[in-house]
Amino acid sequence: MFHDLVRKMFAIVRTGGKQYRVQKDDKIEVEKLDAEAGKTVELDEVLFVDGKIGEPLVKGASVKAKVVEQTRGEKITIFKKKRRQNYRRKKGHRQNLTVLQITDIKAA
């Protein structure tokens, strides 16, 4: 298979209650983290890396990432309506997100 030829080491990290499959240099959007742009954050909840399976976490493994920016997601229009009940609600929403660039994956 093609992806076998170009396989890069990947890790599964958990942040903000979600799991992400990351490779080095990947850019990912995660739930807002408390860190300024340009700073480095360490994601230490690694559940899987390079064939090592965490129970639940891989001991000593970590993923370093640079905070690219603090941003907000696309605007979502929440529109609720119940017909014949004169009920209508309209609200906008933008999720607070942090864009991360993966700089290093340490498999321990």
Place this chain on the structure above:
Amino acid sequence: MARVKGGPRAHARHRKVIKAAKGYYGRRKSCFRTAVQAVEKAGQYAYRDRRTKKRDFRKLWIQRINAAARMHGLKYSTLMHGLKLSGIELDRKSLSEIAIHDEKGFEAIAKQAQAALDKAEKAAA
């Protein structure tokens, strides 16, 4: 005081709705009365489907995990039970990603689940 007529406001409102109805079929894209109905319904569907999207993807991941698990002599439900016993907290999205991109890694996971199941069975016997 001068009388205020509703023309410009009404026109602005209509324009907003017509803009949102771009690309719709037939008169729903150009005629205000039908366009409002279409846009409102679209909003309701969008709200509902942001929720069903989560279920739909979970279903897809489960199908993928099941297929991969059966390649290693387990079925989906026993695999998940084994994972729970062995303390692995990978979610269904991650498991399916591993199954797709790292066959060996998934095999290792299946083996670990199997081992945990065997251990539990021995303890029960």
